[in-house]
Amino acid sequence: MIRVGDPIPFGAGASLGPAWSTERDFSWSLGHASTLTLATLPGPGDLHLELRLAPCIRPPHVPSQRLRVRAAGHLLADHRLYGETTLRLAIPPELAAGPTLSLALEHPDAMRPSDFGDPDARPLAFRFWHARFLRAPAAPAATGPNRLVAEHRFGGADAGPACLEEGWGTPEDEHSWALGHRSTLTVPVPDEPGPFRLLIELDPWKHETLPQGQRLTIGLDDRLLATLPVRLHAVLGFDLPPPAPGRRTWRLAFDHLDGARPREFGHYADGRNFVFRLITLRLIRLGDASPPVRPPSSGDIPPAELVQRFESLGCTCDFGRLQRSLGAERLTLLHMTLIPPFGLVRGLAAGFFGLGNPAHLYPFGAADSPNWRFRETAYMLEGQSNFPRTIENAPRVARQLARVLPFLVQRFFEDLGAAHRIYLLRPTPNLRRPEVDAIEAALRLYGDATLLWLTQDSTIPPGEVIRLGPHLLAGGLDHDAARTGSTPECWLRTLEAAAKA
Amino acid sequence: MTAERIEDRIAAIVRETLGAPDAPVTEATTARDIPGWDSVKMVEIILRTEEEFGITLRSREVDSLRSVGDLVRIVAGRLAT
Structure with a gap:
């Protein structure tokens, strides 16, 4: 049975209409038009269809081919393709609800390789490897100031x-x-x-x-x-x-x-x-630049309440352990994960679309852990699973994450929309200001959030926080002490300074 | 559905998710009481509870969860409305 995320191969065995070749691992669409019918998959969330394909080209004479994809009067794609690529088509709800999805493909630039000295005289347009249905939660509401x-x-x-x-x-x-x-x-x-x-x-x-x-x-x-x-x-x-x-x-x-x-x-x-x-x-x-309204922060803030005012943007496992030790751990997307800054910006810009797609999840072993770790390849998210590292557990990692990650994505954006938290950014190696500015702008697509950049250099003493902009703070932290967890005060001093900044 | 019935079903979900068929699960049980109940398992318990009772928990409700009893009360409240 085909499930969401499974590849549907176009090679031998795929059910294709006329105007298709059938090779072992792929199929060519032939001539100027072809049709393709796929059984849709019921379920919650928006339905998307991924197509892995490449045009038949002979540069410089035929450098590209055009492709239009229509379904029941909807234009789903209109592209000029220069090389192998993955197209992602959003399927309108009324089409996703039907038992099948019929696609009409137009490829007016089909060419015969024999015109260029190759033996193949068929009019070749696109080589298709596979299709894949994806379900994604509804896109987060981008209601932030940016x-x-x-x-x-x-x-x-x-x-x-x-x-x-x-x-x-x-x-x-x-x-x-x-x-x-x-x-x-x-x-x-x-x-x-x-x-x-x-x-x-x-x-x-x-x-x-x-x-x-x-x-x-x-x-x-x-x-x-x-x-x-x-x-x-x-x-x-x-x-x-x-x-x-x-x-x-x-x-x-x-x-x-x-x-x-x-x-x-x-x-x-x-x-x-x-x-x-x-x-x-x-x-x-960029939207309104006025400083955000946050809960009053005069006087001492109880540690358990203080740590809940912050949310991790990755690379802060020691902060997660601090929350846990205070009985204030929250279920959040990034608090026990690693994500590179470019992956974070990609994720924010795309609403972390498709995070949890099993096709992008890979378990791997690490010397310092008895459990499988995982890497997600769309946003380069990396984290720890709770499955011991055995052969039979490897596929369970992706199955679990395919359920857990979309839930956490939804929560992440709900929290961001509520706009009352400060987001912790501690990348390694240290970032330059343009990289931080990119993250801050992307974060504020969803809510009136503030970013606390925990710098890796010594320009700001541990426990001190300075304001770089209306929504951007920079803080000093004794990273070595913080990572060992031996002195939670080092985290609390910096967080308190940020809460009062 | 009575609170006791909801508690029984949620206790079954907790035991099954954690692979602990004999674990004592009461309203007072928290994640600290059963080995292996980490944040990922907590998400699984929430998802299975949502599926079992046909509801979706709000972010604020998830934040308020401290014990099995909290989850039972949220589900009971949702089913009553």
Whole structure:
């Protein structure tokens, strides 16, 4: 029986209409149109369909193929695809309720490989590997002061080659590579007044000869946004100047010194000069900047009440243990997990859509734990399961998390909407201000939240908290003492200072 | 449904989820009383309770849970409305 999250293979055995080939592990859609019928799956939450596919292309003559997907008069997708990708289609409720879902696929650019010297004379459009139904809880209400007004992806079906100018590779599945010494693109200006914060998700090309990372200078029109090295996959946030009246686009420019050719390092035979993968640009309209209203904090706050005013954004297991020791542990999504800052921004921007999809959950063993740990690959969330590390327990980890994580996602956003907590950010290694600004802007899409950045350097003494902005605090913490749990006072001093800041 | 019946069904859910068929479960039982009752197991108990009684607990109700009796009272209140 097919269940939510199971792949439905397109190879031999799949029930496809005419205009499909049947190969062993996949099927080609043939000609200019094809149809596909799938049995839908009942259950709560919105239904989504994932399709794993790739166009038949022969660059430079046929660099891409167009694909439209319709169902009962609804246009579900309209893309130009350049390479292998995963499409995710939201299925309207009235179609999801039916016993079957019939999709009409239009692929007007089908081509015959024989026209390019290959023996295959069939009109090939797209190679489909599998489909997969996903159920997701209703999207969290983005009722916070900030609003996501645009999201530009630079990979796969969502790539926007029209806005990439000079210095980019052909869009790949999830990204486009910045190449050479300068890369530029245009960003459409929204049809509303600002202020805006631009969030840039990128991942530098890494090599041991580049310990400092990729040094970037980022400019917007004639304004310098930042000069900084980027060593790890990151999301950088920058406040943008208000657009001039009538302005249609901004021009974003990256100047880079450290591009490297993988071929010169013996990696593989790619002679391009790689700098970083550009994955996503998000534009957030910043809302009201007045400080939040929180419970009065004069006088001593009982420790159990104090710790409940805070919620973890990952990497704070010692805070979770402190809550537990005070009998004040809360069931929250991230309090006993690790998540990289880019995963956190992705999760916030997407409402952690699909977190708990078994296809993205992998158990793994760690030397310091008798239980399975797990890694989730959409947001790179990592945590501890409560299953001992035996072979028969491995599949149980994903089954349990497929139920538990959506519940915790829903609670996370309910809490965020209530807007009375301070969120603890303690990433390792330490972040730079643009990375913190990106997280703060994304967090406030859902509620009037405040962020407490527990810095990893010594610029703020332990127990002290300074205000960097209306909704951004920076705090000092004796991290070594906090992690051992030997002196809970070090946590409590910092938390109390933040509650009163 | 009586409070006793609700308590019996929730006690069964707790024992089954924790793999502790002989554990004594009363209204006063808390997570500290039964080994292995961690936060993930707590979520499982909540989800199974929601499925068993056809309700959805609100975030504030989940925060207020300290004992089996708290869960019984919330379920009884929901079924009464």
